[in-house]
Amino acid sequence: MSRQHESIAPLDRLTPPPDLYGRPRPDRYLAGLDWIASKYVPLVTRKDRYGSRPLEPGNPQELVVATREFVADDVVSLRLTAPGGGLLPRWQPGAHLDLHLASGLKRQYSLCGDPADRYAYRIAVRLLANGGGGSAEVHKELTVGARVEIRGPRNAFPFAADKKVLLIAGGIGLTPILPMAREAAWRGIDWQLIHTGRTRDSLPFAEEVARLGRRHPGKVTVLTDDEHGMPSAAELLARAPEGAAVYCCGPTPMLDALQAAFPASGGKALHFERFSAAPIVDGKPFTLKLRSGRELPVPADKSALEVLRDDNPGTPYSCQQGFCGVCKLRVLSGTVDHRDRKLTDRERANGEMLVCVSRADEGECLELDV
Template structure:
C-alpha cells in the first residue's frame, strides 16, 4: 500500500479513536470531573458562564446596574454574589440584587471608585468600558452572607451596601416577618434603589430610615438599634466604621451578620514568615508588612491575581502544610481547610507550604 494511503488510514483511525474516547467520557457518570474546571493549584473554581450585557443603566449618582442575560442560570439566594471577569481580565465581585426567581438573568450594581479612593480600575471598566450587547464571563453564584431564619430582622446599609440587602428585604417582606432598615449615604442622589426601598417600607412609620450625610450627618446605629428585641438577626453591609458601630451597639441576644466591600483593616503586629513553594522547590520570605502574593510573584511572576483584596479568588492556592490566618471575604469554612487567598491571608506561625 502506498505510504500516503497508509498514513491517511492511520490518521483516520486515530481520529475515530479520539472521538470514541470523547463519547465514553461524556457518557460517564463522573463527567465533568471537577479537577478539569479551571483548576487553581489543583482545586476547582466554579464553572464559568458567558452572559450578555442586556442592560447597562445609571441608577444613582456614580452607580450603574447591569442586567446579564443567559438561559437556565444556576439558582441563588439573597446575599449571594458573582465573580465578574471583565474583558481586561480583571476579576471583581458584585452582590446580586435582582430577583432570585428569574433564571434568565443576573443583576448587579456597582459604584465608580476612582484611584484617589483606592480603586484599581475594575469599577471604571464596568462604568466606561462595558456596553449593552457585550459578553462577559461570570463565575458563581456563591453565598457567604445568607439570610437565616429569625423572628425579626434589622438591616443596616451604607451606600452601595444596599445591593446584597435589597433581595433580603423583598424576601422578608414576602414572609410577613417584621423588619426595619437603616440606609445611609453621602446624599440621596448617590443612594441607589431609594424608590424601591421606600415602596417596600410602605406607609409603616419607622420601618425605613434614610440618612443622607449632606442633610442629616452620619447615621446613629446605637439609637436605631435601641429597643431591638432579643432573637433579631442584624444584617450589615457598608464601610468598616459603620459595621464596627453596629457591632458595638448590638443588643444582647441578637445575631450579627456582616458583608464587607472593602478589606478588613490590619490590626498591626504582623510577623515575617517563610513560604515553601513545593512544586517549584523554592522558599520565599514574606516580610511583616508584605504579602504572600508579592513574595511568590517575585519568584513566579506568572502567578495569577486580580483584586489583591481577598474578594475575587483569582490568587487562591492549595495549602499543603501550616496554619493559615485567613483574612479573605470569599472562601467558605470548608474551602479554608485546604486553601488560602495569598493576596491577603498570612501564616499563623513561622511557615507555610503551598502547592506551587
C-alpha cells in the same frame, strides 16, 4: 403585594383516565405512571417554556448585558441575561456573582434584583477612583450587548429570614440588603431597613427604596449625613426589634463600629458582608520566599496579598475575605496559619493557601510556587 414564584414543567399534569373496566376509580398502574412522569420528566429535562435548559451554577457561563442604567452618582446597574434568553440558576438573597472581566480581573458583585426572576440577574457597581480597576472596566466596557463570563451565583451572606430582623445598608451596601428586605416583607416577618449614605444623590436605588417604604409604612428609614448627621452604631442598633438578627453591609468603619456596639444592643445575632478586607487580628511578621529566591517581608499589619501586590500589581485577587479562592497559591515549604473559609482539609494538606487572609507564625518563612 403578593410575590409570584415561577414553577415550570415541560408537560402539563394530566388526570389519569378511568381503569380498563370503565369504573370511575382511576387505574392504579396508570396513576403510578402519571406520578412517575410528573416527577421524573421535569427533573431530566428542566426546560423553560421556550425550550431552553437552565444554565448550571457551578460552571463559568457567558451572559449578555441586556440593559444598563445609572441608579446614583457613579453607580451603574446592569441587567444580565443568557444569550439565548433561557433560564438562569436560582439564587437567594445575599448571593453574588463572580465576574471574569476581559482584562483578566475577577470581581464579585451582589445580586440585587428579584430571585423570582429566572431570566435575568441584576448587579450594581460603584465606580471607585482609587480601586483596583475592576469597577472602571465594568463602567467603561460592559455596555448593552457586551458579553461577560460569570461564575455563580454563590452565597457567603445567606439570609435566614429570622422572625425579627434589622437590615442596615451603607451606600452601595444596599445591593445584598435590598433583596433581603423584599424577602422579609413577602414572608411577613418583623423587619426594619435602614439605608445610610452621604447624600440622597449618592444612594443607589433610592426610588425603589422609597416605593418599598410606601408599601410598608414605618419599615424603611433613610439617613443621610447632610440631612441627619452621621448616626452612631448604637443609634442604628437601637432601631432593631428586641431579639432581632441584624444583617448589614457597608464600609469597613461602619461594620467595625456595629461589631463593637452590638454586645450592648438587644440583638440576637450579627451578620455582615464587607466591601474590603477585614482588619488583621493578631498578625505577626513573617516572610514570603519566591521561586526566584527573593524574599518579601510581611509586616504584622499587612496581608501576604498586599505584599505580593506591592511587588507585582498583577497578582490576582477578588474578595480579600478568604472565601472566593482567586488568590490561591501553592506553598512549597513552611507552616501556614490558615484563616480562610474556602479550602478543604485536603487542599490545605496539599499546600494550598489563600494569601488574602492566611498568614504564618512570627519569623516563619513561606516558600511560594510563584
